Amino acid sequence: GAGVSQSPSNKVTEKGKDVELRCDPISGHTALYWYRQSLGQGLEFLIYFQGNSAPDKSGLPSDRFSAERTGGSVSTLTIQRTQQEDSAVYLCASSLAVRTYEQYFGPGTRLTVT
Amino acid sequence: DQQVKQNSPSLSVQEGRISILNCDYTNSMFDYFLWYKKYPAEGPTFLISISSIKDKNEDGRFTVFLNKSAKHLSLHIVPSQPGDSAVYFCAARGGGADGLTFGKGTHLIIQP
Numbered sequence: 001g002a003g004v005s006q007s008p009s010n011k012v013t014e015k016g017k018d019v020e021l022r023c024d025p026i027s028g029h030t031a032l033y034w035y036r037q038s039l040g041q042g043l044e045f046l047i048y049f050q051g052n053s054a055p056d057k058s059g060l061p062s063d064r065f066s067a068e069r070t071g072g073s074v075s076t077l078t079i080q081r082t083q084q085e086d087s088a089v090y091l092c093a094s095s096l097a098v099r100t101y102e103q104y105f106g107p108g109t110r111l112t113v114t
Numbered sequence: 115d116q117q118v119k120q121n122s123p124s125l126s127v128q129e130g131r132i133s134i135l136n137c138d139y140t141n142s143m144f145d146y147f148l149w150y151k152k153y154p155a156e157g158p159t160f161l162i163s164i165s166s167i168k169d170k171n172e173d174g175r176f177t178v179f180l181n182k183s184a185k186h187l188s189l190h191i192v193p194s195q196p197g198d199s200a201v202y203f204c205a206a207r208g209g210g211a212d213g214l215t216f217g218k219g220t221h222l223i224i225q226p
């Protein structure tokens with residue numbers, strides 16, 4: 001079956017512009033996670049969804065970041081008024097349920113803010 | 115405040131020998147630990163995991179050891195193969211976090 005897919009694979013944007021990153025999880029996975037990996041760093045957890053609900057948004061780096069999930073499937077991560085420090089690889093993962101430990105990752109979206 | 119630490123950014127091992135990747139953690143509330151492998155331009159791939167109630171889990175060439183008293187875990191790969199060259203991330207679940215907490219990764223290079 002298909003794995004987690006993300007689009008676009010690469011995005012270059014000018015500082016101040018808004019960007020939208022998309023994640024399509026594995027079919028049947030109810031839990032979906034967003035992570036960010038900055039250069040030379042580990043993966044930083046941002047937010048998770050159980051179904052369409054995100055119980056805790058405190059991991060988002062600033063109020064310029066928002067995420068939504070519709071139909072229990074596709075999720076979008078939106079960054080408004082991008083800054084250079086937002087440059088990173090944004091990774092999406094899904095799992096059967098939140099209590100399932102193994103998360104399956106997509107290939108990521110490399111965001112570069114110039 | 116890094117709760118999961120991989121202190122070796124890189125490790126070079128000869129093909130056929132044992133690779134040992136180390137990971138330390140500080141949060142005693144972590145209840146599950148995972149190792150992920152990552153190739154360039156790809157997402158991390160789940161490799162092996164261990165519950166905090168176990169001290170060893172083995173899957174083929176891969177074995178993970180957990181020492182709870184030392185808050186230390188290690189991944190052993192034997193024998194090492196060229197395809198094992200990748201970045202390996204240690205991750206932990208629990209400790210009050212909703213997502214996994216990752217280390218910075220160790221770049222494993224298998225030399226022929």
